[in-house]
Amino acid sequence: MFKEVKILASHGRQYIDNLRTQKVSEIFRGRPVISKNISAEEIKEVSGLCPVYAIDSISGSIDLGKCVFCKECSFFLPEKIRFTNDYHVAGNSRESLIVKPGMEGPMRLDESKVRIEIRRIFKGALKLREVSAGGDNSSEMELSATGNVNFDFGRYGIEFVASPRHADGIVITGPISENMAEALDITYKAIPSPKIIILAGTDAISGGIFEGSPAIDRKFIEKYHIDLYVPGNPIHPLTFINGVLDLLDIKG
Amino acid sequence: MYQRTYIEIENNSSPTEIREIPVLEYDQFCDQAVALLKDEGKHCLAYYSIKSPENLKFYCCIADDNNNSILVFSHQLKDEKRPLKSLTPECAQFHIFEREIFENTGVSFEGHPWLKPVRFSNGRADRSKTMDNYPFYNIESEELHEVGVGPVHAGVIEPGHFRFICNGEKVLHLEIQLGYQHRGIEELFISKNTSLQRCILSESIAGDTSIGHALAHSQLIESLSGMDISEQLKIERCIALELERLAVSIGDTAALCGDVAYQLGQVACEALRTTIINTTQLWCGNRFGKGLVRPGGSNYSLDDRVADEIITVLASTVQRFNEVTDLIYSLQSVLSRFDDIGILTRQQGLLIGAVGQAARASGILRDIRKTHPFQYYKKYSINPVTLENGDVLARGLQRSLEVGESIKIIDRLIEIWREKTKDNRKPVYDYILKPGRFAVSIVEGWRGEICHFATTDGNGNISHYKIKDPSMHNWMALALAVRNQEISDFPICNKSFNLSYCGHDL
Numbered sequence: 001m002f003k004e005v006k007i008l009a010s011h012g013r014q015y016i017d018n019l020r021t022q023k024v025s026e027i028f029r030g031r032p033v034i035s036k037n038i039s040a041e042e043i044k045e046v047s048g049l050c051p052v053y054a055i056d057s058i059s060g061s062i063d064l065g066k067c068v069f070c071k072e073c074s075f076f077l078p079e080k081i082r083f084t085n086d087y088h089v090a091g092n093s094r095e096s097l098i099v100k101p102g103m104e105g106p107m108r109l110d111e112s113k114v115r116i117e118i119r120r121i122f123k124g125a126l127k128l129r130e131v132s133a134g135g136d137n138s139s140e141m142e143l144s145a146t147g148n149v150n151f152d153f154g155r156y157g158i159e160f161v162a163s164p165r166h167a168d169g170i171v172i173t174g175p176i177s178e179n180m181a182e183a184l185d186i187t188y189k190a191i192p193s194p195k196i197i198i199l200a201g202t203d204a205i206s207g208g209i210f211e212g213s214p215a216i217d218r219k220f221i222e223k224y225h226i227d228l229y230v231p232g233n234p235i236h237p238l239t240f241i242n243g244v245l246d247l248l249d250i251k252g
Numbered sequence: 253m254y255q256r257t258y259i260e261i262e263n264n265s266s267p268t269e270i271r272e273i274p275v276l277e278y279d280q281f282c283d284q285a286v287a288l289l290k291d292e293g294k295h296c297l298a299y300y301s302i303k304s305p306e307n308l309k310f311y312c313c314i315a316d317d318n319n320n321s322i323l324v325f326s327h328q329l330k331d332e333k334r335p336l337k338s339l340t341p342e343c344a345q346f347h348i349f350e351r352e353i354f355e356n357t358g359v360s361f362e363g364h365p366w367l368k369p370v371r372f373s374n375g376r377a378d379r380s381k382t383m384d385n386y387p388f389y390n391i392e393s394e395e396l397h398e399v400g401v402g403p404v405h406a407g408v409i410e411p412g413h414f415r416f417i418c419n420g421e422k423v424l425h426l427e428i429q430l431g432y433q434h435r436g437i438e439e440l441f442i443s444k445n446t447s448l449q450r451c452i453l454s455e456s457i458a459g460d461t462s463i464g465h466a467l468a469h470s471q472l473i474e475s476l477s478g479m480d481i482s483e484q485l486k487i488e489r490c491i492a493l494e495l496e497r498l499a500v501s502i503g504d505t506a507a508l509c510g511d512v513a514y515q516l517g518q519v520a521c522e523a524l525r526t527t528i529i530n531t532t533q534l535w536c537g538n539r540f541g542k543g544l545v546r547p548g549g550s551n552y553s554l555d556d557r558v559a560d561e562i563i564t565v566l567a568s569t570v571q572r573f574n575e576v577t578d579l580i581y582s583l584q585s586v587l588s589r590f591d592d593i594g595i596l597t598r599q600q601g602l603l604i605g606a607v608g609q610a611a612r613a614s615g616i617l618r619d620i621r622k623t624h625p626f627q628y629y630k631k632y633s634i635n636p637v638t639l640e641n642g643d644v645l646a647r648g649l650q651r652s653l654e655v656g657e658s659i660k661i662i663d664r665l666i667e668i669w670r671e672k673t674k675d676n677r678k679p680v681y682d683y684i685l686k687p688g689r690f691a692v693s694i695v696e697g698w699r700g701e702i703c704h705f706a707t708t709d710g711n712g713n714i715s716h717y718k719i720k721d722p723s724m725h726n727w728m729a730l731a732l733a734v735r736n737q738e739i740s741d742f743p744i745c746n747k748s749f750n751l752s753y754c755g756h757d758l
Contacts (some may be wrong), residue, residue, distance in 0.1 A: 002578045007520055010572045014523040027537040051449040068452055070543055075551055118581050129407040134435045137410055138459025138540045144408045150526050160404035167622045179372055179383050180411055180432040183403045209452045215374035215436030234459060
């Protein structure tokens with residue numbers, strides 16, 4: 001018994017009180033800010049440099065659904081592009097993930113696109129089934145971490161379950177490999193309606209660095225309505241948590 | 253007696269000209285491979301084929317652990333229809349490589365005991381073979397039943413299918429079908445041809461080993477382009493690699509406790525893992541170290557502030573981890589689930605060419621840091637720990653011991669790092685690769701040896717890229733370890749190996 005008490009004493013308090021406002025280290029690569037003074041010439045240069053074509057070569061905006069957060073554009077043009085440590089980058093439409101030059105403020109969901117029944121039914125409890133379809137196991141580990149002793153997402157009644165029959169929605173990681181496409185579809189169909197779809201990580205949202213590979217099959221994404229996009233490479237647990245809380249309109 | 257016809261190269265040395273690699277007659281190739289691998293100190297790093305318009309060329313790389321060298325030799329085939337004699341019956345560690353070649357090229361290996369698809373790669377020779385018609389073994393008997401698990405598993409993990417043949421609760425045989433994670437990553441190394449794209453790809457081969465694979469790639473590029481790197485960078489890379497090993501080993505201890513419902517061990521270790529990956533995030537802005545390792549330099553050179561933080565975190569980690577593992581490995585309720593369960597014998601490990609942590613827990617000293625040192629391990633020699641029993645308990649204890657070792661290594665490396673002059677070199681992306689070369693790069697990641705191989709064409713473009721994750725060898729170890737175990741012990745056996753699906757499927 002003495003050993004257990006000692007472990008608990010050293011373990012201390014790991015619980016994060018406020019998942020909405022928890023600070024992460026300054027260097028964390030979150031929401032980018034692009035100067036409104038970025039020139040056409042500079043835009044052309046950084047868009048050519050981007051490994052995943054996330055920077056629009058005309059407008060200079062960054063699509064966080066494609067961005068792998070390597071920050072190379074910012075290293076190249078530190079005065080014009082910087083990455084803040086703001087992890088509130090989830091969105092509920094592809095357009096809501098686009099950061100335009102001059103945009104400073106936090107990113108918000110497009111309220112008009114949230115399905116009303118989702119909030120009504122799932123606000124009190126949301127059970128999710130995760131499917132990795134070509135994911136590299138980093139976003140998967142971060143999703144697992146949302147339920148650990150630090151983040152404890154379970155405090156809101158939100159957690160991952162084993163059976164799709166028990167789930168209210170699906171969380172997909174990975175660019176969706178051709179070999180996993182059918183299993184993903186079967187799992188999704190096994191979830192009773194109404195149900196939600198969350199894409200977790202850049203690979204899932206756009207294919208990321210795997211975009212264009214003949215071994216991936218993204219028909220699933222075109223076929224169904226996506227309720228939440230969580231950018232990241234991998235996603236940060238707080239990005240996922242805050243995205244889901246926003247979707248369900250839970251203030252925290 | 254056979255005549256020695258191979259070239260000897262060092263890990264991460266200057267690349268060889270492709271034409272210097274001896275091309276043997278197939279019989280001679282087989283005799284040499286078998287003769288070499290009779291020695292326990294040698295094992296097959298990889299055996300793979302490269303297709304060109306003229307022929308199919310097969311490269312075999314064997315690690316000679318006692319001489320710090322890699323032996324490379326090859327054979328070629330003009331007619332793909334011609335079957336070859338399989339090496340597997342004589343030398344089982346070739347089984348997975350022959351299967352891979354068979355799947356990709358259609359070359360058949362006569363006498364191979366299970367010439368089945370490996371991952372249903374997109375470019376496979378026979379498209380009529382699909383995930384749905386994998387030829388599982390079955391045994392006709394009214395006494396036996398089959399259990400299929402996956403590809404979607406209960407937890408938040410990657411997909412794979414496990415097919416058990418059981419007698420009551422006892423597992424007679426396990427067959428593992430993978431391929432669900434195949435993303436065509438080796439081909440993408442050729443088609444996505446900017447240096448930065450290749451770096452991002454290397455970090456995504458297995459996200460839980462981002463640093464290991466990114467380092468293997470960077471080493472390969474530095475070798476092919478003849479790039480010199482600073483002592484400072486070599487040390488920082490070793491520190492990053494050890495942080496990754498540390499985080500996963502602690503996380504695995506948590507997961508093992510979780511699987512036997514020992515919650516205190518689980519949460520205490522989970523919290524410790526968090527502190528380690530948050531330290532990696534403090535260093536480079538990413539909890540998995542993505543973006544940290546690049547060819548030639550780094551965007552995130554270590555500074556005193558981060559180094560001090562690492563030292564502080566590790567000091568408290570070592571104390572807390574020892575407290576909790578002392579308890580975990582003295583509890584009867586935990587030990588009765590770990591002890592004598594899921595044994596991989598030393599004999600079996602040698603037979604299948606097991607590598608890394610799992611091999612070391614079965615008494616096989618395979619650690620690239622020691623036998624084929626790279627980066628700063630060339631100067632700072634480590635002494636890998638091994639255990640004998642090869643069961644779940646041994647693999648668990650192996651992790652605890654390696655946590656202690658990694659912490660010591662990092663502490664010492666930071667001391668050495670403080671003495672070095674710093675130039676904080678930035679990454680180099682506009683490198684030029686030497687034409688007509690073959691290069692090998694090996695890194696001891698937390699699972700085991702990660703190998704990247706590349707050849708360049710006459711213009712210095714990468715013409716072929718091959719990746720071998722340690723999981724490629726070790727999935728077979730899991731299949732052997734669960735034989736004659738209760739099927740309910742499968743989850744802890746699986747967790748104790750913690751193999752990569754995406755690293756295998758590529």
